[in-house]
Amino acid sequence: MLLLLLISSAFVLPWAGAGEIIGGKVVVPHSRPYMAYLKIKVTNKTGTFHSYCGGFLIQPDAVLSAAHCVRVEVTVILGAHNIHDEEESQQWISVRDWVFHPDYCPVTLHNDIVLMKLKKKAKINKNVKLISLPSSNERVRTGTKCEVAGWGWTSLYGSKTDVMREVELKVQNDKPCQKVFRRYQRRSMMCVGDQNSGKSTYKGDSGGPLVCNQKAHGIVSHGLESRLFPKVFTMASYFEPWIRQHLLGNWMQTLSVRMRR
Known part of the structure; x- marks a missing residue:
């Protein structure tokens, strides 16, 4: 794990490292062509x-993820289903640079978002495609069913799988997360999960998209290690102006500070 810090008796930061799904199912191979697997040194x-x-891929040369994931060297793998097979569909591209949100806090995980610039553009084809982001004024209604995909832990005890899996989760109102996470910020975070369903993101789906109505409305951020519900996602629409600013070409080196811890 990249990050596992005890903030208080009621707040545990995530399992960094991407991963899988508890209570989900294997997806049809290459049916989620926007998904990216980040190999992190x-x-x-x-x-x-x-x-x-x-x-997840939002432009041929740009990937969004959770800020707490990124370290000194990152390679993005696109077009993968079985991440441990040498699939012809896979594209391995190094990350040239990245920009953390200027107010990102690695302790509280406020503004847990990073925009990565690839060294070369991905080849868009049937296995590698972009996913749209919501506009700044779009919100997902409570009760909306969304999907999260990934590769990793499939149980609380560390079971793993090599192939991409996906789980359907409901968007909650803010109350469950406000009760559990005292640093929860309703303007920039989403509360997601299905209580008593046995379905959840876990160690470490971090950085993967919460897809609602075919748009990436959230980014897997954090949760308590000891429980499946609720989970906190970074709200993509809140950061849409900041994302758009950098996608228009403002990749300022002064903001591309690598977090060395």
Whole structure:
């Protein structure tokens, strides 16, 4: 895991590294062509290893993910179903640069969003496609059923799978998350999950999109390690003006500060 910090007795930050789904199902191969698998180089006191996260393609050379995922070196894999097979559909592209939201906080996970610039444009085809973002004034109604896909943990005990899976989750009102997460921000976060359903994102679907009505309305951010419900997602519509600003060409080096921890 890249990040596992105890903030308070009621707040645990996520499982960074992308992952899977609890209570979901295997998707039809390449039916989620916007999905990106992030292979992340991590260096700490014990050495160097690779972790992983989710993300999604919004332009041929731009991927969105969760800020807490990104480290010194990131490779994006597009067009994958079985991430451990050498599929002909896969495109491996290094990340050239990235921009964290200027108010991102790695402790509270406020503004947990990163925009990554690829070294080259992805080849758009039947296995690799873009997904649309909501406009700044779009919101998802409470009770809306959305989907989240990923590769990783399929149970609380670390079971994994190599193929992409997906789970359907309901958008909640803010109350469950306000009760559990005292730093929850209703303007920029979404509360998602199905209580008592046995369905959830988990370690670590971080960075993957919450797809509602064919748009990426949320980004998997964090939750409590000890429970499946509720989970907090970064609200994409709140950050749409900031995303648009950088997609129009304002990739300022002064904002592309790599977080070294």
